[in-house]
Structures are given as C-alpha cells and as structure tokens.
Amino acid sequence: MSFIDDDIRREVITEIYRQVDELDWDGMSLRERSEYYVRWIDDPLIGGKLGRFIERDRIRVWIKDGPIKELSRARHGIGSYAQFTAHQYPGMDEIARQAIGQEWRSDADTLEVKPNRCLVRGPGANALMIWGSATKLADLVWAAINARVDGGAEPIIVITSPQGTRLSDGEKQRHQLIAEVAGVELRHITLRLART
The missing domain is CATH 3.40.1350 (Trna Endonuclease; Chain: A, domain 1)
Structure with missing residues (x-):
C-alpha cells in the first residue's frame, strides 16, 4: 500500500471510530456493515482523504483490515489504534x-x-x-x-x-x-x- 500521511491517517481512523460509535456497530449485520464500507469510500472525511494516497478500490480493504479489524482491541485499550477511540470498554x-x-x-x-x-x-x-x-x-x-x-x-x-x-x-x-x-x-x- 502507498504511504499515508500520519495526520490524515489519524483523522480518518478517528472519524471511522466516531461513526462506529454512533452506529451500534456490534449490533449490525454483516450486510449492514458492508453498506457502510461503501458509504465510507464516498465520505469526504474518510474515502475523500484516503483517495489522495490509496486507489479507490483499495480503500474498503484498508478500512476493513486496519481500523475495523483492530476495533475490538482498541476498545479494550490495547494496541496502537486505542488512541483513536472515544469510547472504551473497562480495562x-x-x-x-x-x-x-x-x-x-x-x-x-x-x-x-x-x-x-x-x-x-x-x-x-x-x-x-x-x-x-x-x-x-x-x-x-x-x-x-x-x-x-x-x-x-x-x-x-x-x-x-x-x-x-x-x-x-x-x-x-x-x-x-x-x-x-x-x-x-x-x-x-x-x-x-x-x-x-
């Protein structure tokens, strides 16, 4: 994958986690989640920023294999993505x-x-x-x-x-x-x- 500017990366991950908190992500079906991956590609705060560094058809993979894959650990305060979550489970x-x-x-x-x-x-x-x-x-x-x-x-x-x-x-x-x-x-x- 291409290099993504650190500031942009932080902004995008923080925005994804902000939206996930509003969506009841844990309670969503796989189909509903899939619809959000598509929305995020077109979201100017997510796909719009990532599109400067990653090809459009790779944005979904980047989101799914990065911030979303690390969501559970981040919510437990574990790993490098924990710093981007506004809500966490008890430690x-x-x-x-x-x-x-x-x-x-x-x-x-x-x-x-x-x-x-x-x-x-x-x-x-x-x-x-x-x-x-x-x-x-x-x-x-x-x-x-x-x-x-x-x-x-x-x-x-x-x-x-x-x-x-x-x-x-x-x-x-x-x-x-x-x-x-x-x-x-x-x-x-x-x-x-x-x-x-």
Whole structure:
C-alpha cells in the first residue's frame, strides 16, 4: 500500500471510530456493515482523504483490515489504534474484578493479544485471565489449553459481551460444557462502553 500521511491517517481512523460509535456497530449485520464500507469510500472525511494516497478500490480493504479489524482491541485499550477511540470498554483490572473478584488486579506487563490474556493477581493466588467475545471462544479455549500444558498460573476464560447484546442461556451453557471438557474455568460478564 502507498504511504499515508500520519495526520490524515489519524483523522480518518478517528472519524471511522466516531461513526462506529454512533452506529451500534456490534449490533449490525454483516450486510449492514458492508453498506457502510461503501458509504465510507464516498465520505469526504474518510474515502475523500484516503483517495489522495490509496486507489479507490483499495480503500474498503484498508478500512476493513486496519481500523475495523483492530476495533475490538482498541476498545479494550490495547494496541496502537486505542488512541483513536472515544469510547472504551473497562480495562483489564475492571474485567478481573468483575469476573473473578474485587481483590483481583491485572499485571499489564504480562499482556499478550490474539487472544487477549494477562496474569491477574488475587489474594494468595495468580491466574491467567484470557478474555474476549463469544465469537472467539475457540481461540480462548485453545489459549487456555496451551497455558495448562505450558504450566504456570491456572487459566480462566472470561467471555465478554457488550451491553445491549445478550447470549442465550443455551449458548452460555454450551460455553460452560466446552470449558469443562477442556478442564478450564469459564465466566461470562457484560461490558459497557464508556467515554474515554
């Protein structure tokens, strides 16, 4: 891809994330999202600016493989795109407190991604908290199994759901059964986007 001026790149990503916040992106179907990729190509604040650096037929790919692909991590305050979000989910400490207990704190120095995981410390114990959405369950379980094989802190999977979305009791039960087969503890929590 061509070089994109840093200021333009920042402006475009910030605008995409601003619009995503207004759209209830998490609740949109793939078809609805696809329609927005097309709109963004013609949007003067997005495609209009990118068009000076990228061919028109590559703008959609740039948006999808960049800002949108990184949206979940950015909303969790992780990665280089986090600086562009106006709304974020609670951080690792709050996820640990909500999922495991009020005394638990994350160790930011141990953060790893794909999937998100870090060491959390509680009263007299440590755990490896592995978290993400239900759509990432296979990745979360695989990371937990590998953590058990590698030794160290006992893994705990935390399924995070954005406020306004709801997993059925059947889905939650299935997640629990999968975790039991893998020999790993699993918890469900709901996260609310808050202005940063």
